[in-house]
Amino acid sequence: MRRELWFGFTLMGLIVAGTAWMALSADTLTNGHYGLMMLALVVVAIMLGFPTAFTLMGMGIIFTYFAYHSGGQSAAGAVKQTLDLMVQRAFSVMSNDVLISIPLFVFMGYLVERANLIERLFKSLHLSLARVPGSLAVATLFTCAVFATATGIVGAVVTLMGLLAFPQMLKAGYDVRVSAGAITAGGCLGILIPPSVLLIVYGATAGVSVVQLYAGAFFPGLMLAGLYVLYVILLAKLRPHTMPPLPAEQRTVPLPPLTERLAQAVRGAVLPALLRALKGRRNLGVPTGHLLRQLGIALLPALLFAVVALLSWHVNTRPVAPTSEAVGLQSLEDETARVADDGGLAEPPGGDAPLERAGLAEPPGAAEGDGLQAPPGSGQQPEPSPVAAAGAPGDPAAAAPGRTPPTTGWWIGFGAGMAALVAFYAVFTWQRLEILRMLLASFFPLLFLILAVLGSIVFGLATPTEAAGVGAFGGFLLAVAYRQFNWGVLKESVFLTAKTTAMVCWLFVGSAIFSAAFALLGGQELVERWVMSLNLSKTEFLILSQVIIFLLGWPLEWTEIIVIFMPIFIPLLDNFGVDPLFFGLLVALNLQTAFLSPPVAMSAFYLKGVSPPHVTLNQIFAGMLPFMGIQIVAIVLLYLFPAIGLWLPKVLYG
Template sequence: MTDPQIALVMLGLFIVLVFAGFPIAFTLMAMGIGFGYYAYYDEGRMFRGLNRLAEEAGGLERFQATLDGYFNNNVFDLFINQTYTVMANEVLTAVPLFLFMGYVVERANIVDRLFSTLNIASKNVPGSMGVAALVTCALFATATGIVGAVVTLMGLLALPAMLRARYDRSFASGIICAGGTLGILIPPSIMLIVYAAASGTSIVRLYAGALLPGFLLAGLYMVYIVSRAVLQPSVAPKPTRDEVPDMPLGELLWLLLTSFLPLALLILAVLGSILGGLATPTEAASIGALGGLVLAVAYRALTFQRLRESVYLTVRTTAMVCWLFVGSYIFSSVFSYLGGEHLISEFVTGLDLTPLQFLILAQIIIFLLGWPLEWSEIIIIFVPIFLPLLAIFEVDPLFFGILVALNLQTSFLTPPMAMSAYYLKGIAPPEVRLVEIFKGVMPFLGMVFLAMVLLYNFPSLVYALPNYFYGN
């Protein structure tokens, strides 16, 4: 068996083990070290410098020298170097800071005020409660970037209110599931940070490029909600005065000032400092983490218990991402050294695809991977397989990254493994069935595909802001 064939066996075995339920990060490391021991095996290195000691020594010392020789393999140097590379990666430093900001904001009791205020402010808009839920989801998801937390919290807060207002169960569920996933696309997105670290793309240009597509997708969601409420009023009845009371303009402005504005300003400060070149992503994330603490104090929601939970969840999630990077780096290095990357490149180029066909094929594969895998695993493990092919098909990594970010919305919305639906079902009232939630997310899934088509046909949606701020 040739080395490239062994590389394909390595990849196939990894996929089998993932589906069998083994921890992905440690499976990557174990397989990388195991196959890497074969790939980097050098008999001369193993015993060079130790033979003389083994000859002169005897008994236990000779056995120890021989044992040391078996561990004298380049794969262990690779493991140490890749671990250090991840620890020294300045881009990844922003991940725990943004996570901490999100977890603190999540526990600051901001969302209930925000949803109530937006519900009152939009009461004359068709599907007003759905509009308020979507805007709250989008703003909260942008601030946290944690899909599960947004969907769960909004499911506890907004879904019961929408059901009491006689909203269709599928329609209401779809709004919350789709709105909760927007945080992995709209900056400051943790997913884009991870993609930047994996691909070497500028995170600043990625943030600028993701803004318009993110607003486009949120706008498509909004158009669908309002249009559906107009064309089919029974799915989103107009609220009664008892459900949403009238409020003087001054009081409404005060509510907006104290609920919507602080969170919006925090996001704008973080994002504006990055796009304006005033701070690096890591420095801006530090500002965001401090701002989250200030908001929690201002809302009198900062307690030692909540702070401890935020720190614990931040450390746990960061450790998962970083170990995934370590495992992925080792796995991909060995896979490439054995010739697997070259074999895949030859196979894909042999198909004689056009750039459009390559993009469609890559997005279909990522779409299918979204069923069993989380976005972090797809970005860290599988997207790097496509990256060497981008130059062959003259695809810009920036454009490809935004397409992937859009596509990964589907990984949370596509049955049978739609994680947003399962998050919502876990806390929804018993009468809300899982099949109804699946039915509700399908139109939003169509909006994602529409946004991807628009993005390909109008690439200026991606390039306009990066070129305006930073040149071509």
């Protein structure tokens, strides 16, 4: 028998033995103990291969009937209440409009996948990163991160990168384990990086805003991808034999005929050469349109630097408006002086001492009447104060405050950027110009789609459902623009979308019925009493919960963990003062292990299905283990520095 089966049966035996020990050690078996037994039976049934959604539904119905019937209800009444509960729970899932975004995001992902952009992007990134240690693995991780942001589909990214990158890595002499680990770990980034379906499911389960979850998961996702890239580069430097550098012939880019003719006719750096060629274009035999297109591509880095510099200057030199405290203090002083002159208030004994002790001083020049109106009939016309001359707030005649000078930090950053820009153009060759053109053709459409979808969600311009509709339409336009759209692509995308959506929706229905049965039996109350009896601190509770989720990631997939166990954990968060948003980010990072931990490790099976015959499943598992360690490091960093995940939601949504 294979080791994976031994591991699975051993784990199931431990679950059954633990449940039996819990039942036998109790003085009296309550309904809560039966609820925990139901939970254990569901886990074992799923590990045996029973469909998750229908297992949850069937167990929920059986134990709901038991809960009603054991409470003194007749058999007919218990059946009626059980059926009523089923209808109510199913209707509550159907009326959750957040779930509408799931089929739209999935449809967008399948269309983008079939637009064949992933192959173009991987090739251009591979060429642009050719001089980086472990360039093929780094390009693989970058490609996976970009496609995770554009699709959020794990299986599709792992399968496609297994077809594109894995053969090239093996041909270049890369170690099988390192190659498999980079592909499987990079493909799993779609679990965390928005638009992640996991975050939608967690938000609907925990009652947390999906918009805030998307904003919070952005930087943790980038951090995890950055840790992957850093590990690959360090490994390539320390153990070069695992990722040998690419030969020179694989780093060259064939130039188009017109660009080749231009490069031979005009020597020197690209930007001055293009300007000289544009001046003498009639003698080169190169169309003016081609010259202008090449010049526009070459000037894009300079234009991007100019836009960033102007925006940063605008923010850095923004006028500083007077604070509300200062405005309120000035109004209080003016009101006090006016009432005193009208005779409405008498000065308290002791002169100005009370005001001075209270932190209020008489405005300068107040003794001369600055800014105060003379009593009626006095005939005096005091000189207006500088505040009055400047105009009241909101007065159109008031002079707008000027901009402040740029800070020293801005000038340092501007100088460093200018130096980097000059150095870039100094080494900007014709081949690098072609690589930049390839990057623009493959990355820019995806970037525009990502900004349209995620930007509209994060900045509050659209709900996740509306943004998902825009994304699905954008995926359709990309497939049409790259001439990859046909009836077969549409039919397959619709079928896969319906299949995935049906699975998620049935999971929600089954989870809703199961959670109701668990609550009716008192299982949640029993778990809560047990956890509170441990007298855990907030840190200890978070460590315990994350360890449990990490262990559950071995036999179960993330969907099962979210829909079965999150309804158990979420009610406990208030007792320990844990923000559900922060807990969701920790869970999303942790559930990366559900795709990287044996014996389930679905990404390993995705890769095995498209890998050469000599690549074994054990080699793929061994390659994934270091990346699991990196995920644990990322979880620790997020816990130690919660601002990584909470800063952006706090800035955007207060």
